[in-house]
Amino acid sequence: MRKHLTKLLAFCLVLAMALPLAACGKKDTPNPNPAPTNSPTVDQPSDTPDPTAEPSQEPVPTADPEDAVRSYWSEDQLTQAWGPGQVVEHLFFHPVIAYPEFAFSSAVPQDRQEGLDDWMVTVDEFNKILQSVYEKGYILVNMCDVWSEYTNENGEQRMQRNTLMLPEGKKPLIMSFDDVNYYDYMLSEGFMSKLIVGEDGDIWAYGVDPFTGEEVVTQDLDATTILDKFVREHPDFSLNGAKGCFSLTGYQGILGYRTQNDIDIAADSPERPAFDAKRQAEIDAVKPVIARLKETGWTFGSHTWGHIRLAAEGEKADARLKRDTLRWQEEVGSLVGPTNILFYPHGGRPDGDHDQGETYGPQFVWLQEQGFRIFASVGISSYSQIKTTISAVICDRLHPDGTTLRSGKAREHYLQFYDPKDIIDLDVRPDLGVTW
Ligand SMILES: [Zn+2]
Numbered sequence: 001m002r003k004h005l006t007k008l009l010a011f012c013l014v015l016a017m018a019l020p021l022a023a024c025g026k027k028d029t030p031n032p033n034p035a036p037t038n039s040p041t042v043d044q045p046s047d048t049p050d051p052t053a054e055p056s057q058e059p060v061p062t063a064d065p066e067d068a069v070r071s072y073w074s075e076d077q078l079t080q081a082w083g084p085g086q087v088v089e090h091l092f093f094h095p096v097i098a099y100p101e102f103a104f105s106s107a108v109p110q111d112r113q114e115g116l117d118d119w120m121v122t123v124d125e126f127n128k129i130l131q132s133v134y135e136k137g138y139i140l141v142n143m144c145d146v147w148s149e150y151t152n153e154n155g156e157q158r159m160q161r162n163t164l165m166l167p168e169g170k171k172p173l174i175m176s177f178d179d180v181n182y183y184d185y186m187l188s189e190g191f192m193s194k195l196i197v198g199e200d201g202d203i204w205a206y207g208v209d210p211f212t213g214e215e216v217v218t219q220d221l222d223a224t225t226i227l228d229k230f231v232r233e234h235p236d237f238s239l240n241g242a243k244g245c246f247s248l249t250g251y252q253g254i255l256g257y258r259t260q261n262d263i264d265i266a267a268d269s270p271e272r273p274a275f276d277a278k279r280q281a282e283i284d285a286v287k288p289v290i291a292r293l294k295e296t297g298w299t300f301g302s303h304t305w306g307h308i309r310l311a312a313e314g315e316k317a318d319a320r321l322k323r324d325t326l327r328w329q330e331e332v333g334s335l336v337g338p339t340n341i342l343f344y345p346h347g348g349r350p351d352g353d354h355d356q357g358e359t360y361g362p363q364f365v366w367l368q369e370q371g372f373r374i375f376a377s378v379g380i381s382s383y384s385q386i387k388t389t390i391s392a393v394i395c396d397r398l399h400p401d402g403t404t405l406r407s408g409k410a411r412e413h414y415l416q417f418y419d420p421k422d423i424i425d426l427d428v429r430p431d432l433g434v435t436w
Contacts, residue, residue, distance in 0.1 A: 070241035084161035098221035099190035132418035182256035194256020247343035301341030311348035408436035
């Protein structure tokens with residue numbers, strides 16, 4: 001068993017949550033929501049590379065650099081069996097602070113700075129963490145490959161931990177990224193604003209330099225693009241092209257696009273047509289981003305639509321959860337596709353927690369009935385427990401951020417990944433001390 005830091009769980013940025021079904025969507029290679037530009041062209045000119053055609057003798061002029069990542073390890077190199085009894089480590093991050101000199105300046109209120117200090121890492125810290133976990137032999141795996149559902153001898157659906165086949169000497173690592181929504185508050189606190197598809201077909205981050213006011217398109221200031229780039233430069237860091245799993249809310253849209261509905265605007269309101277048109281433009285704009293992220297090893301889970309606390313009890317809370325879940329499905333699941341992963345906001349877990357065996361409440365059962373199978377919280381180890389009386393697995397993730405980088409007590413749990421002393425940027429962070 002394990003202890004967990006309840007206080008740490010009280011976190012996750014702002015508010016809410018929800019969700020869909022089916023597996024992690026790894027079979028959906030064809031984009032379920034193709035953007036117009038991705039639509040197959042009929043009667044292609046003969047000089048246009050056709051991805052479905054037989055290999056041609058001529059080199060394709062713009063080979064996808066991600067191909068080298070996906071195919072880096074060949075099957076005969078995957079000789080190390082990582083069995084169900086072996087831990088698959090799991091680290092999670094929030095969006096990284098692109099401009100820490102701005103975020104930790106008087107331009108941002110003190111209490112906000114402390115919030116950012118608690119729950120975020122800076123770009124430089126994130127770079128150092130990636131380098132360290134890579135050097136320590138970790139390899140990114142797809143969270144959707146770690147557990148799967150099967151039918152037991154009684155005909156019941158249950159979850160099981162899969163055996164992963166890895167290269168010799170490597171240790172599996174899941175990375176997840178919470179609240180990759182680019183909330184309004186982040187846009188004024190030194191973060192990037194959205195993910196976009198660049199002219200080269202890759203994912204880039206768009207933002208505004210808070211010091212100069214100039215628009216910035218970069219791959220060096222955002223966790224997603226930094227990880228993409230790191231894996232392109234170190235393809236042995238990824239198993240079959242795996243990257244991370246996004247944990248998305250919906251109340252301010254997703255990935256920097258304001259795709260959310262405003263249910264306060266009535267269907268017959270004069271404001272409706274303009275709102276709908278604007279929203280549709282955001283939806284159209286985010287679709288190619290989602291498609292490219294999926295193509296390049298990223299997966300999606302729910303963080304609830306409204307970042308809601310799930311441990312609350314009572315009919316009111318149950319009703320709220322149902323509304324929230326459906327809204328996530330309508331507004332986020334409809335764009336990113338089905339998922340069976342739920343990342344608890346605020347760490348509030350209605351699943352009976354670790355020490356209560358098979359005890360769990362009606363909210364957990366309802367979420368499971370909606371298709372969720374993997375329920376992720378936050379803790380001091382990559383704990384996981386497969387439920388025996390319902391098809392579900394609960395798991396914890398470690399959280400590199402200011403709270404753990406500063407803590408001597410937490411340090412021992414993170415040394416297998418990195419030494420916080422080598423990572424934390426005390427020159428730029430507020431003067432809040434360390435206990436190591
Ligand atoms: Zn959160």
